[in-house]
Structures are given as structure tokens and as C-alpha cells.
Amino acid sequence: MKILVVDDDPLFLELAASLLNSLGYNRLHFAKSADDALSQIEQAATPFDCFLLDIQMPGMDGIELCACIRDIETYRHTPIVMLTAMTEKHYVDGAFQAGASDYITKPIERIEVKARMRNVEALLAERSHTGLVSQQLKNAEIDFGKSVRFEDPVLLHDAAWVLPFSSLENYVLRLGNMRLFNTVAYGFHIENAHEIHARASGLEFIDMLTDVSRAIRDALSAFPSFLSYAGYGDFCALVPKLAHFDRSFAQLQINDALQLTADMSGEQSWPVPKVKLGAAQSCKLLSFKDPTDMLYGAIKKARRGGEREFEGFTRWQMGVSDENR
Known part of the structure; x- marks a missing residue:
């Protein structure tokens, strides 16, 4: 190295x-x-x-x-x-x-x-694999949908505003629960992400995630925030706790933007992404729990209203206890 x-x-x-x-x-x-x-x-x-x-x-x-x-x-x-x-x-x-x-x-x-x-x-190692897959997708111009695994927190190379999920985890670990007390996490779940992944090529799936990240970024533009993609069609964002954030309006704004993007791009072989925004997840001031539980809890809250649970998604399902809901 x-x-x-x-x-x-x-x-x-x-x-x-x-x-x-x-x-x-x-x-x-x-x-x-x-x-x-x-x-x-x-x-x-x-x-x-x-x-x-x-x-x-x-x-x-x-x-x-x-x-x-x-x-x-x-x-x-x-x-x-x-x-x-x-x-x-x-x-x-x-x-x-x-x-x-x-x-x-x-x-x-x-x-x-x-x-x-x-x-x-x-x-x-992870980024070497992601870069190789991305290059294969661009060079071959064929359906590599199976090469981009649905569960992977893939890097969005054309979305500089999206942190790698490992960096977001490191950020909350560095601050700890005490200094995260004035911060809340929101989860954004693409309800039909699994269907899109099955019908789109790998490059198209990454392009879809980039479009979703852009819509989320625009909805959060009034607040200082961190945004990351966690895999399984889930994004997580950190925003100040005291920010006046209208969750219903933000969800509507995100989905309207995605519908507009689809209308402008013409026909495509997969449905328009449908994003559900979960309730805020915060840290308890004197908690001894892992600070990353806040991220997992936010994603669980966003997924709770989704169409279905995905097999193997034990990290989010087990990462946060019911008392933090």
C-alpha cells in the first residue's frame, strides 16, 4: 500500500x-x-x-x-x-x-x-471490486445486473454528495452519543428497489440510485446534512435535530422529482423508484449503545412501511432493539 x-x-x-x-x-x-x-x-x-x-x-x-x-x-x-x-x-x-x-x-x-x-x-478491496464492476459495465454495454449485488452499499461515482456508508459509520463512531445528541438520522427506503434491480442492468441500477440520491439531496438542501447509501435500496441521512423538517413534504418532493426524471428520460424497462421516508431516529444522551445504532434504526423505520422485508437483511433487523424505535 x-x-x-x-x-x-x-x-x-x-x-x-x-x-x-x-x-x-x-x-x-x-x-x-x-x-x-x-x-x-x-x-x-x-x-x-x-x-x-x-x-x-x-x-x-x-x-x-x-x-x-x-x-x-x-x-x-x-x-x-x-x-x-x-x-x-x-x-x-x-x-x-x-x-x-x-x-x-x-x-x-x-x-x-x-x-x-x-x-x-x-x-x-471493496472499492477495487466496485471500480472493476463499473468499468466492466461501461465497456461491455450488456446486462450486468447480477454483477451489482442488491445488498452492496455500492459507491455512486457520479454523486459526490453521497458518503460511502463506512465513512458515515466512522463519523458517528468518532462523535459518540454525547455529541450526536443534537443530530437525528432519517432513512429513505426505495420500496421497489428489488424489482428495479431484477429488471435493470447493473449500470442502470447505479444510475437509478444516483437519481434517487440527487432527489434526496435537493429535499435536504435547506439543512447541513450527510447522506449515504447503505445497500438494499436504503439511504440514510444525518441532519440537525432542531431543523424544521417536514417529512411528508420531503417524501412528496423526492417522488415528484423521480417521476419528472422518468418522464424526461423516456421509456425504460423498470418502474419509477418509490421512496418512503421514515421517522427520525436519535441517540439517547447517556446511552452506552453503539452510535451506529442510530443509522440502523433510521433505516428500519423507513423500511417498516415498505412493501416487504428482504431475506438476509439481519443487519438492519437485529442492529437496533425495539426500545429505540
């Missing part, structure tokens, strides 16, 4: 090098500023597989650098892990809004870095 570590502190770069080497990561490159990092990215003969970024640096900070890296097509979905002493919520929000995949606070510990780097390896 080719890794670029960016930090203006030479002592931390030495520490990071020693720690990563001890974990078996030897293809390390280092930059002392955002400008240095961007220069190395531009001149690299082979792309980097992962970035570890500090936030507070002279000139361009790490959050701005993260956004710049995401603007480069090659690195649209490359893992970016923030390594920083900044623990305040607005820094965490800013990092994930800029496209960060994960967030580690200093001082760093070997056990945590090891676990996070294993997550990075899993992301690389």
Missing part, C-alpha cells in the same frame, strides 16, 4: 513512519505541507493508495487539502484518514464533509492505528 503522510511536524512524521513500519507498511511518502503533498500527488508515477492528513498546518489546512484531493478524479474514492489533535465537532464535520474516510485523534496509539489501517485495506 502506497501511503502519503502529511504533517508539518517533523517529529510526528518520524513517529508515524516508525509506527506504520512496525505494522508492515513500508511504501511511505511524507509531505510537510499541503502544497508539498499536492506536488507529490501530481508527480507520482503511480497513484497513492491512502492519505493520512493532519488538519492544522500553515497555509492550506488538512481539511482543504482533503477537498482538493477529492477533486482529483483518480482519488475520488481513495481512503483519506485524518490524523489530528483537533477533537471539536466542527473539525470532525468539516473533515467528513470534505471527503475524509476516517478520523484519528492524536496522540495516536498503535492498536487504534492498526485497526484503522485494516479498515483502509478493506475499503481498498
Whole structure:
């Protein structure tokens, strides 16, 4: 794995090098500023597989650098892990809004870095598979519907506003229940997603998900929010708890937009997506439950009014107890 570590502190770069080497990561490159990092990215003969970024640096900070890296097509979905002493919520929000995949606070510990780097390896494997499938779909121009599995939280390459679901999980884990108290999650369930998946090609299914994500984004445009696709035709969004959000109107707005998109695109072999928006799911202030339960609970609430349950969907069914409904 080719890794670029960016930090203006030479002592931390030495520490990071020693720690990563001890974990078996030897293809390390280092930059002392955002400008240095961007220069190395531009001149690299082979792309980097992962970035570890500090936030507070002279000139361009790490959050701005993260956004710049995401603007480069090659690195649209490359893992970016923030390594920083900044623990305040607005820094965490800013990092994930800029496209960060994960967030580690200093001082760093070997056990945590090891676990996070294993997550990075899993992301690389997942995104390599997704990228291969997408390329096959584009090149072959035949029905690859079975190649895009219905249960997968696929990456929507043409929807930069959609976070990978693993990044959304990392975001809520980093904040914890206390700092999520003023945030609520909403689930968006495509009731006929299974039918569409069966009738559309893989590329068409991804295009449909992109259209749905765009309609959801527009419905949430008045609020700061995070949106992610979780697989099984389900999206999840985080919005401020105090936001005046008319759920019925938002659902109507989303479905009207999807009907308009279908009318403009002409005939297609699958039905217009039907989206159901669930009730808000929040965290209890002093709860010791896994913060990601909020995401799973929101999706369960959206799916509860759907046409049917899908076999094998035990993660959402079992992830949250009835007391959180």
C-alpha cells in the first residue's frame, strides 16, 4: 500500500513512519505541507493508495487539502484518514464533509492505528471490486445486473454528495452519543428497489440510485446534512435535530422529482423508484449503545412501511432493539 503522510511536524512524521513500519507498511511518502503533498500527488508515477492528513498546518489546512484531493478524479474514492489533535465537532464535520474516510485523534496509539489501517485495506478491496464492476459495465454495454449485488452499499461515482456508508459509520463512531445528541438520522427506503434491480442492468441500477440520491439531496438542501447509501435500496441521512423538517413534504418532493426524471428520460424497462421516508431516529444522551445504532434504526423505520422485508437483511433487523424505535 502506497501511503502519503502529511504533517508539518517533523517529529510526528518520524513517529508515524516508525509506527506504520512496525505494522508492515513500508511504501511511505511524507509531505510537510499541503502544497508539498499536492506536488507529490501530481508527480507520482503511480497513484497513492491512502492519505493520512493532519488538519492544522500553515497555509492550506488538512481539511482543504482533503477537498482538493477529492477533486482529483483518480482519488475520488481513495481512503483519506485524518490524523489530528483537533477533537471539536466542527473539525470532525468539516473533515467528513470534505471527503475524509476516517478520523484519528492524536496522540495516536498503535492498536487504534492498526485497526484503522485494516479498515483502509478493506475499503481498498471493496472499492477495487466496485471500480472493476463499473468499468466492466461501461465497456461491455450488456446486462450486468447480477454483477451489482442488491445488498452492496455500492459507491455512486457520479454523486459526490453521497458518503460511502463506512465513512458515515466512522463519523458517528468518532462523535459518540454525547455529541450526536443534537443530530437525528432519517432513512429513505426505495420500496421497489428489488424489482428495479431484477429488471435493470447493473449500470442502470447505479444510475437509478444516483437519481434517487440527487432527489434526496435537493429535499435536504435547506439543512447541513450527510447522506449515504447503505445497500438494499436504503439511504440514510444525518441532519440537525432542531431543523424544521417536514417529512411528508420531503417524501412528496423526492417522488415528484423521480417521476419528472422518468418522464424526461423516456421509456425504460423498470418502474419509477418509490421512496418512503421514515421517522427520525436519535441517540439517547447517556446511552452506552453503539452510535451506529442510530443509522440502523433510521433505516428500519423507513423500511417498516415498505412493501416487504428482504431475506438476509439481519443487519438492519437485529442492529437496533425495539426500545429505540
